Amino acid sequence: MKAITCTKYGSPEVLQIKEVEKPTPKDNEVLVKIYASVVSPVDCAFRKGEPFISRLFTGLLKPKNDISGFAISGEVESVGKEVRSFKKGDHIFAATMFGAYAEYICLQEKEALAMKPTNVNFGEAAAVCDGALTALPFLRETANIQRGQKVLVNGASGSIGTYAVQLAKHYGAEVTGVCSTQNLELVKSLGTDKVIDYTKEDFTKNGKTYDVIFDTVGKSSFTRCKSSLNQRGVYLSTVLTFPIMFQMLWTSKIGRKKAMITFTGLRSTSEKTKDLLFLKELIEEGKLKSVIDRYYQMDQIAEAHRYVEKGHKKGNVPITLDHTVIV
Secondary structure, eight states, X not given: OEEEEEOSOSSGXXXXXXXXXXXXXXXXXXXXEEEEXXXXXXXXXXXXXXXXXXXXXXXXXXXXXXXXXXXEEEEEEEEOTTOOSOOTTOEEEEEOSSOOSBSEEEEETTSSEEEOOTTSOHHHHHHIIIIIHHHHHIIIIISOOOTTOEEEEETTTSHHHHHHHHHHHHTTOEEEEEEOGGGHHHHHHTTOSEEEETTTOOGGGSSOOXXXXXXXXXXXXXXXXXXXXXXXXXXXXXXXXXXXXXXXXXXTTSOSSEEEOOOGGGSOHHHHHHHHHHHHHXXXXXXXXXXXXXXXXXXXXXXXXXXXXXXXXXXXXXXXXXXXXXX
């Protein structure tokens, strides 16, 4: 089978398409033919090995896993003899630890996979396993979001931000989205109560305060946002840095305002599966949608990474692993 491999840190050109051995499912595994994955800022960061702290997870000198990618959707091609929840032909979506940039992958039945929502295509489903599966635990568990709270989402037009806006509205919050001029209408369409154009206004200096500030793009800091938090307010960041780790530890002991981060990739597979099923229900009820910027094919992976790491994409950027499937 074909796979996109990364054997050293560097520019998008380190990503190479190679022929590798097609996996064979064990008794408790399903073999999935992958139709779509996504390219996220995390994928780009792991490819570059930056920030350096990320190498604690990916490998100090070179990537520990040759095949990257964390979100997939596709079709079950075969199942092991002990598998009971899935069968050949099922359309699924899943969150993986690695290995999504390939034509096939084997997943244990108890890993974070579920039947794909019936009303979305494969690209839209794969995107859920990245942005939505990140935004949900940040808001629900870490911030303990409550009806009536004021929530600001910085980076509201991105892969995590577009889902964060919709989920915060689902939980009854008053939501302010921060984005660039060209994305104002998109963010408004997601249900925000207010939108701030960061090219014209600094939300940390306008005197407004919030119960939750969710920085989905790592462009702010707890120190900068502290005065914009209400008492007992929570600052969330999806970008792992030494400062945010220090602030998280410091504010856990001192003060009412908290800086917090969630290691969503380290959550248990059972937790992720429950979240996938919850998100599937919201999608099928028309309460949550994926925003797709553009699609790339497998042989355009370097171009896709270059586009994503510019930091201006809208929503999600899926890649198609099977050119015969219309995503």
